[in-house]
Amino acid sequence: MKRRVIFFFLVLLLIATAGPAQNQEADSTDNIYYSGETYIYRITAPKGWVFDLENAQADGRSAACYPREQKYYDYDRIVYIWIFKRDSLSFREFMTADSARYLKKYPGLAFRKKDSLVLAEDRKICFMETVDPGGKSNIATVAYADAGTETIVFELNITRPVLFAETESAFIKMLKKFFLTKKEE
Numbered sequence: 001m002k003r004r005v006i007f008f009f010l011v012l013l014l015i016a017t018a019g020p021a022q023n024q025e026a027d028s029t030d031n032i033y034y035s036g037e038t039y040i041y042r043i044t045a046p047k048g049w050v051f052d053l054e055n056a057q058a059d060g061r062s063a064a065c066y067p068r069e070q071k072y073y074d075y076d077r078i079v080y081i082w083i084f085k086r087d088s089l090s091f092r093e094f095m096t097a098d099s100a101r102y103l104k105k106y107p108g109l110a111f112r113k114k115d116s117l118v119l120a121e122d123r124k125i126c127f128m129e130t131v132d133p134g135g136k137s138n139i140a141t142v143a144y145a146d147a148g149t150e151t152i153v154f155e156l157n158i159t160r161p162v163l164f165a166e167t168e169s170a171f172i173k174m175l176k177k178f179f180l181t182k183k184e185e
Contacts, residue, residue: 032063034083038148041180043081046170056080065174077167079174080155083147091146095126098144098153106137114141117175123147125175127154133168134158141168143175152178 030045032053045051045065055072056064063081064072072078086094103109111128118124125145133140138157145152156171158164 034150035183036083036147036150037085038183039150039180040183041147041152041178043152044174044177044179046174049079049170049174075157076159077163077170078157079171080157082153082155084151084153086149086151091124091144091151094151095144099128099142102139102142106139109137109139111142119145119178119180123180125178127175129168132161133164134161140164141171143171145175145178147180 030050032043032051034041034043043051043063043065048068049065050068052064052066052072053062056062061080062083064078065081066072066075066078070076070078084094089097099111102111110131112131114127114129116124116126123146125143127141127143129141130137130139138159139155140158141156143154143156145154154171154175156167158167
């Protein structure tokens with residue numbers, strides 16, 4: 001499967017200039033925007049978290065998000081984000097293939113389907129939790145967002161199981177704030 005990340009981040013785009021300030025839920029520094037082929041979407045950091053594009057992109061990721069007081073290479077909680085252009089695979093096929101890649105890369109890792117959220121136009125975010133979040137592996141939860149021609153993968157990592165409940169709550173809030181809107185033709 002071709003896993004080439006094609007992305008064009010409109011980093012820290014100030015949507016507030018296009019509409020009233022009261023429509024802005026978070027500081028613009030807490031948001032990143034992406035213009036895909038079909039949708040424009042916004043990813044909002046959990047309260048007290050920041051995005052790091054520079055280090056994440058140097059490591060082959062699209063973005064990373066972690067608590068403001070931590071660092072990219074020294075964290076106890078982090079969300080890695082990848083944006084993949086969907087080739088011939090459907091959303092479900094992509095999710096299945098990517099989950100299989102995780103299981104092959106991390107022997108002993110096991111997932112259980114956790115939940116899903118419905119976005120605009122019946123697009124979904126499906127997330128799966130590892131059986132031992134923050135235990136044998138730092139991976140706690142992997143979420144897949146269906147953005148039409150792209151799939152966004154959110155990977156929540158924690159260094160200790162005790163961090164899971166609080167961090168999962170912030171992660172779910174992040175996913176619930178994921179916003180996409182159809183591009184005008």
